Amino acid sequence: MSTHLVHFGTKTIHFQIHRAERKTLNIQVHPDGLVHVLAPLNADEGAIAQKVKQKAGWIIRQQDHFASFLPLTPPRKYVNGETHLYLGRQYQLRKVESENQQVKLYRGCIEVHSLDTSDSAIEQILQEWYKVKAREIFADLLAEYLSKHCRFQKYSVNLHVKKMPTRWGSCSPAGRITLNSELVKAPKACIEYVILHELCHLIIPSHNRKFYRLLSVLMPDWENWKARLERVMV
Ligand SMILES: [Zn+2]
CATH class of the missing domain: 3.30.2010.10 (Metalloproteases ("zincins"), catalytic domain)
Structure with missing residues (x-):
């Protein structure tokens, strides 16, 4: 497993490549926003990056969806008046x-x-x-x-x-x-x-x-x- 990145407009997409015995490429966005690419053992890194770029719009929409469910409350100190x-x-x-x-x-x-x-x-x-x-x-x-x-x-x-x-x-x-x-x-x-x-x-x-x-x-x-x-x- 290794981490890579592609640029899409002003955004940078970080993704991890997981190689396995498989024929096709599969991109997943996990609820924590991480992007996982499941790739065939011999897939070319440049071609994988190209595919991630093609799917960038979809990846960003998925990440935004998950981010909208992230609680943002900062930690409280439990002091009077807070x-x-x-x-x-x-x-x-x-x-x-x-x-x-x-x-x-x-x-x-x-x-x-x-x-x-x-x-x-x-x-x-x-x-x-x-x-x-x-x-x-x-x-x-x-x-x-x-x-x-x-x-x-x-x-x-x-x-x-x-x-x-x-x-x-x-x-x-x-x-x-x-x-x-x-x-x-x-x-x-x-x-x-x-x-x-x-x-x-x-x-x-x-x-x-x-x-x-x-x-x-x-x-x-x-x-x-x-x-x-x-x-x-x-
Ligand atoms: Zn839902």
Whole structure:
């Protein structure tokens, strides 16, 4: 395996060549943006680069698609006054020393009550709270869509929520929908967009014209919420 590059307009595409016993060339863009070229053992490097260049438009579109699902939230320090997002709104972190451990949204603040108000203790409590809220909210929304749109009713869907470094959501052919718990920080319509996107994959696995037509029927303004999702998580 070796890394190569080609230039396309102002962009540079890095790609790795994997040689194998095969007859044709196959280009893949992985969800992390890496480009893999599967090539026959004797394929000429210049010819491979030429092929990558020919496919550059498609490669960049794939990379952009995956990048749009990358959470961009910078790391938080868990100090008083810091901004934290919940369902698209900004809340100021307020630490309250208390025996009764809880998280409360109150007058634009996200209050974390705890005996231990060290940054790391607050971080742990808040992360757990986000996870619980994410599970609750995503499960409710999913149940709502499954009952509302009968076209999904023949699929048995199970929901998994976890923190994912590179994606907002994914869907397996077996009906396992995985959503990034960080999504609970985005506006509700953004969460709806990701859930509907993944539900559409139950019917159409790839991002073809049919897929986007179905998504547009279910959520005509999905593009707005996709763009919002890309902007809000900073
Ligand atoms: Zn997709």
